[in-house]
Amino acid sequence: MLAIIDYGVGNLFSLKSSLDAIGVEAAVTSDEAVIAAADQVILPGVGAFADAARKLRDTGMADLVKREAAAGKPILGICLGMQLLLEKSFEYGEHEGLGLIPGSVRPIADVIPAGYKIPHIGWNAITFPRDGEAGEVSPLFAKIKEGSYVYFVHSYYATDCAPNTIAVTEYGAPLTAAVASGNVFGCQFHPEKSGEIGLNILRAFCEMKAEV
């Protein structure tokens, strides 16, 4: 069983549906016992970083995610959920993240040339940096090809993540598309909205087991 953490941020219908579609039993939950018993954990999220980080702390989910990560359980943050895994965000001020993966979150506007639109919305190709973790393609991408298109919607991006960057996309500047540190993974794009490619990324994640 997989647990999708419900901490009052965003709409989890599509994520749950995508897991149903690949035959993975998933619970949308904030129940600590259910999350602790899950084989994998997904941390979703849309909206503003500060608000989501506060809700994650207030619901006790922040400590729980850290505990599960330390225990070796596969964890996947999606979109804002990925950004929350990092150390801090500079979205309207400076806010602390979970610090499970090195890096910070900054406005896309800071790095892309004039004329590029914000938000970065649409299907963009991902490439796998060879100097990433262990210099190999991440197991998260075991079932897809490099150059595959995935769906992005974001105005902020993760930076200073190297060598934990496992995928990059190009939007006037290279933007972090996915990060990993051991059993903790994050993707800026939405696998649940990225067609068959996205489902294959979720399939790869759901086959992961806790490191013991």
Added chain:
Amino acid sequence: MAAGVTTEYDWRKNMITKRIIPCLDVKDGRVVKGVNFKDLNDVSSPVELAKYYSGCGADELVFYDITASAEGRRLFTDILCETARQVFIPLTVGGGINTVADFDRVLKCGADKVSVNSGAIRNPGLIDEAAKLYGDQCVVLSADVALIDGVYRVFAKGGRENTGMEAISWIRECVDRGAGEVVVNSIDTDGVKQGFDIPMLRAVLDAVNVPVIASGGAGGIGDFLDLFDQVPDIDAGLAASIFHFGEVSIADLKQKMAEHGVPARIV
């Protein structure tokens, strides 16, 4: 770059793809499409059509609720949920969005973006409110625009009523309020099938810095290629009947785009 392009954006150097978006007008649980907003013809089942389009490489789907009754609205919401259970590409929902409660209703059924049109004309604050609650990326402004005596004007009520508002400043105001994307539907070219309204799209693109989706006028693959040539900073092309009636196959269109050098996602 083509004359008149003022932006530094060069899509030929960029990997982000130009999106192709079929629009499904839904009434009483069925897909319909009007010619110049009149003479609606019944076409097909929304869920089946959505699955089909997703399989052909559609980059996104727009579900437009043209139901007036409460019963029709419930039916629409059910169909939306069923689609989101089976289709894993972005879904935008429009039609009858007047309050944040309407946003909530469709977002809970798996919509990713919500487009506002007449609801924003009646109450522009709806955009601010929704953007604050759900984020800019969730709020799409849909504008029905026609050129009247040399001035672009915004129309309400499905393109039937001239509001008298100047369209470019209206669109800019909505983006300032928090709309993260704009659909420009040219009433002048809609249903005519002689190509997109290039001058209108150019005017909108020069006024805002969010993604802009072209709607109204596509009659064939060539019209999409012209669109991406003539307004290279356009983000997507939207159409309905030419897809529903099989006049243009999305798979063929994507192939032709790629051959033409337009970044396209081929599935």
